Amino acid sequence: MEYNFDEEIAFLTDITLAKGVSGREKEVAKTFIKYAEPYADEIKRDALGNVIAYHYGKPNGPVVMMCGHMDEVGFFVKSIEDNGLIRLHPIGGWWPLCLPSDLFVVTNKEGKEFLGVIGARAPHGVPQEQRKNVIPLENLYLDLGVKDKKMVDDLKIKVGDMVTPKVDFHVMNDGKTLMSKAFDDRIGAAIALRVLKNLKGVETECTYVCVGTTQEEVGLRGAKTSAYGVEPDIAFATDVSLSHDTPDVLDGGDSKLGAGVAMTLCDAGILSHPGLVNYLKETAQRLDIPYTNDFMAAGSTDAGTIHKTREGVMTMTVSLACRYYHSPYSMINYDDYINACKLMTEAIKNVDRKVVNKIREAKY
Structure with a gap:
């Protein structure tokens, strides 16, 4: 398998800049399907909007599911003031400190987009004791540069319309660091799709199911229904995790x-299956792919609900270190992405009943 830098960047640009907060993943799903169609044996959708793409293995072979969630954090239009300013309802977790003066786009029901900026009061006249305070989310507003509510109505912007960051994709100055919106979790979706591409034409005993899930940021909802329908023997949730290399996150994390690829051993929603973790580490060591042990004290991924599906699923989270996620811009490393694609392709390609049984036995 070969990886062309320019082609991978074009792919990642396409998938990260697609707009889709939880419950409004339509544009992202179209992008996901576009990249899945040339390589999938079959593509299905379910009632929650999950995209489920199959690479079929041998009849009665094990089923391996890998998912990345398509939704991103953003906002809904909550209300429109008489002066045309828009109040926002957060979808997913935001820290208000990172929002004032940032550009956002409102997408109306017709798919038309309108630029706005989160209002940021100038410091002049603000009491000194207030300058250190973080503005509560409910006090933030989006300024479209209109004079009244009628102008907003004329744009056909309604309560419930989606609001997402207005950003560009950047390759940073070292040529390896990538910056865009929504790496949480379009990078996970991208890895799952790249594995699907890598397995095209490869005979496997297992059936690989590549899933773009919905509504992860508001409760792991799409993962619950998709895993129930897929009935996997093994599942990987691909996501992002904290990058422990900035002054505010220098806590000794690896x-x-x-x-390298971050293997999440535990988070607030799952204790990763030890047999599956060992299998992935052994594969990484054989391929000489760097990896780290990852622990998350708070938060979870789609793995948190997948492993409790039906009679239980052997599940773990595979992550990429990411800076600044749940903000308009985030950063990942290109080599980490490529290594994750190589590792997951090799690990999934070799899953058969013997491997599944070995993984299961490691727990008991």
């Missing part, structure tokens, strides 16, 4: 940009 996961850093460029340090």
Whole structure:
């Protein structure tokens, strides 16, 4: 398998800049399907909007599911003031500190987009004791540069319309660091899709199911229904994790940009299956792919609900270190992405009943 830098960047640009907050993943799903169609044996959708793409293995072979969630954090239009300013309802977790003066786009029901900026009061006249305070989310507003509510109505912007960051994709100055919106979790979706591409024409005993899930940021909802329908023997949730290499996250964690694939041993929603973790580590060691042990004290991924599906699924989270996620811009490392694609392709390609049984037995 070969990886062309320019082609990978074009792919990642396409998938990260697609707009889709939780419950509004339509544009992202179209992009996901566009990249899945040339390589999938079959593509299905379910009632929650999950995209489920199949690479079929041998009849009665094990089923391996890998998912990345398509939704991103953003906002809904909550209300429109008489003066045309828009109040926002957060979808997913935001820290208000990172929002004032940032550009956002409102997408109306017709798919038309309108630029706005989160209002940021000038410091002049603000009492000194207030300058250190973080503005509560409910006090933030989007300024479209209109004079009244009628102008907003004329744009056919309604309550419930989607609001997403207005950003560009950047390859940073080292040629390896990538910056865009929504790496949480379009990078996970990208890895799952790249594995699907890599397995095209490869005979496997297992059936590989590449899933773009919905509504992860509001409760792991799409993962619950898709895993129920897929009925996997093994599942990987691909996502992002903290990068422990900035002044505010220097806490001794191993996961850093460029340090390799982050294998999440536990988070608030799952204790990763030890047999599956061992299998992935052994595969990484055989391929000489760097990896780190990752621990998350708070938060979870789609793995948190997949492993509790039906009678239980052997599940773990595979992550990339990421800076600044849940903000308009985030950063990942290109080599980490490529290494994750190589590792997951090799690991999934070799899953058969013997491997599944060995993984299962490691727990008991």
